[in-house]
Amino acid sequence: MKAKYYSTSDLAEHAGTSRQVISAILNNTWQSKRISQATYDRVQSIIEEIGYVPDRAATNLRKQTVGTLGIIYHGPLHSHVLDAVQRFNHHFLENKQEVEIAISSENKLHQAITHLMGHRVQHVLILLSSLTKTYGEELGDRAILRLLKAMPTVIYNYPFGILSKELDNQLIDAGNQLVGFSRSSVYYPLFKKIVESKNSKVLLDQKIFDMICPDPKIHKLINSCKRIETFPNPQFDNVQKNPYQMGEELGNNLLPIIKNSPGFDYLITASDMIAQGVAHVLSSQGIKIPKDLQIVGFDKVDALPYFKHPISTIEVPVEKMVGQTIDLLKNMPPSGGKYLAQANYLKSKN
Numbered sequence: 001m002k003a004k005y006y007s008t009s010d011l012a013e014h015a016g017t018s019r020q021v022i023s024a025i026l027n028n029t030w031q032s033k034r035i036s037q038a039t040y041d042r043v044q045s046i047i048e049e050i051g052y053v054p055d056r057a058a059t060n061l062r063k064q065t066v067g068t069l070g071i072i073y074h075g076p077l078h079s080h081v082l083d084a085v086q087r088f089n090h091h092f093l094e095n096k097q098e099v100e101i102a103i104s105s106e107n108k109l110h111q112a113i114t115h116l117m118g119h120r121v122q123h124v125l126i127l128l129s130s131l132t133k134t135y136g137e138e139l140g141d142r143a144i145l146r147l148l149k150a151m152p153t154v155i156y157n158y159p160f161g162i163l164s165k166e167l168d169n170q171l172i173d174a175g176n177q178l179v180g181f182s183r184s185s186v187y188y189p190l191f192k193k194i195v196e197s198k199n200s201k202v203l204l205d206q207k208i209f210d211m212i213c214p215d216p217k218i219h220k221l222i223n224s225c226k227r228i229e230t231f232p233n234p235q236f237d238n239v240q241k242n243p244y245q246m247g248e249e250l251g252n253n254l255l256p257i258i259k260n261s262p263g264f265d266y267l268i269t270a271s272d273m274i275a276q277g278v279a280h281v282l283s284s285q286g287i288k289i290p291k292d293l294q295i296v297g298f299d300k301v302d303a304l305p306y307f308k309h310p311i312s313t314i315e316v317p318v319e320k321m322v323g324q325t326i327d328l329l330k331n332m333p334p335s336g337g338k339y340l341a342q343a344n345y346l347k348s349k350n
Contacts, residue, residue, distance in 0.1 A: 005120060005150065006052045015046045026054055051146035053117040068098040069329065070116030074109055075129030078235075079271060079299045080316040081157055085127065087322045109138045113147050123329055124153040131235055135159050140167045149174045152332045154325050156180070160340055162211050172336035177328045179321050179339045183208075184215035186314055186343040190296070191221040199265035200225040203254060207233035207270055208298075229257065233270055247277020254278070255285060264293055272297035272313050279309035290348050300346060310348040317341035 006014075012022045017039060024030040025043050046052070069092070077085055092099055100119050104112035109126075116124055128136050136159050138144060148171065155171070158180035171178060187208070194200050202225055209230050212218045222228055231254060234246035247269070258264055269275045275297035279289045287293055289309050300315035320341040328339075 005117070006050055011043070011046065011050075011052050014050060015043045017043065048143065048146070051150045053114050053147070068100050068119070068121045070100050070102065070119070070121035070124040072102045072104055072109070072112045072116065072124065072126045073129075074104045074112070074126055075106070075132035077127075078129060078131055080318050081127055081129055083318050084156065084322050087318070088125070088127075088325075091322075091326055106132050106134065107138060110141065110144050110147070113144065113151070117147065117151060122152070123332060124151050125325065125329065126153060126155045128155065128157045128159070130157065130159065133236075136163050139163075139171060145170060145174055148176055153177070154179060154328050154332075156321065156325050158338075159183075159211070160338070161185075161215055168338065172338060175336045177325075177333065177337055177339070179325050179328070179341075181317055181321070181341045181343045183343070184212045184218050185340075186345055187212045188215070188218050188221070190345050191218055191225075194266060195221050195224045198226075201227040201264045201266075202229070203257075203264055203267040204228060204230050205233050205268060205270045206230040207236065208268060227264075229264075234274055235270065243271050243273035244277040247271075247274035247279075248281050249277075250274060251278040251281025255281065258282065258287065258293070259285075266294050266296060268296045270298050272299050272307070272311065275311045275313070276307050276309055279311060283309060294348065312348045313346050315344040315346050317343055 008019050008022045008026070012019045015022070021030070021033075021035055021039065022043065024033040024035055025040055030040050071088075073085070091097075100116055100121050102112040102115045113124065136155075139148075139155070140163075152175060154177045156179050158178040160168070160178070160180050160182045161184045168178065194202065209222075209228075213222065231250070234250050235241075235243065238246070250269070254267070267275075267278065269278060275295045279295050282293065282295075283289055289295055289311070295309070295311045297311050297313040298316075300313050321339075324339050324341070
């Protein structure tokens with residue numbers, strides 16, 4: 001599958017006008033050329049409809065590189081996504097892959113895709129961060145969907161089960177490849193075990209709660225718990241801070257409720273580093289981890305063997321997801337598809 005780019009001649013044909021008119025509109029000189037507002041509006045409508053993007057490489061008289069891969073880092077790089085970035089970088093360097101990189105933040109994804117298409121890349125890899133507020137919702141924007149129909153794209157860390165199945169299907173129908181894992185599928189057996197063991201008083205990160213509750217099976221299990229208390233995600237709007245320090249602050253904030261309402265069985269956090277920070281504070285106050293309280297992290301980061309406090313964690317299948325993505329980029333299928341890797345719950349050994 002190859003990228004589909006429109007030339008100014010194609011645009012002129014769609015709009016029923018001349019290349020000179022198109023050029024004047026694209027260069028913003030249409031008013032001085034006495035081109036009517038109606039013609040301008042019609043051309044702009046066609047541009048949006050077909051997903052036309054000007055060729056910046058030609059505009060800048062820069063030699064076009066054939067086979068360039070466009071990479072978008074969307075949102076703050078963190079934990080397992082950062083691990084994936086390092087793996088991709090090693091692969092592309094070793095294989096001398098030409099890349100064009102764009103970095104986008106919340107609600108700036110359209111501009112990043114347009115930037116890369118302007119440089120006439122042949123494929124796009126979008127790495128989604130789960131630390132954005134919308135976490136992929138922008139992909140449903142009509143203007144973005146139009147662009148992605150013309151550009152063979154792999155979306156890494158796609159949030160299956162969090163975004164609507166309708167959006168999944170729209171992206172697949174547009175020819176995109178979705179690579180990720182299902183959070184609900186890995187948290188389901190954990191909550192099933194929690195409910196069955198009767199140890200079901202849980203402190204739960206609000207962002208995790210929001211991610212997994214759309215799954216009716218998990219929602220039912222959560223409702224079956226004796227008690228569920230949620231707490232704000234420490235990294236929300238605070239991604240620059242050290243996650244271990246965030247965990248220490250979270251531990252201090254949660255300490256009163258744990259002390260005043262003894263008997264909480266689980267504390268489920270959004271990262272191993274946060275979990276370690278929490279465990280440090282609670283342990284210093286006489287709470288034994290995991291005997292008194294089981295703390296669950298997320299990521300299985302490389303430093304896990306050296307952590308002081310025994311915690312459970314969710315292992316993200318980064319190696320499998322990266323490998324699948326590289327295979328797709330090497331041989332892009334003619335139609336869209338989805339690829340779910342299996343994440344694993346790793347219980348503390350102590």
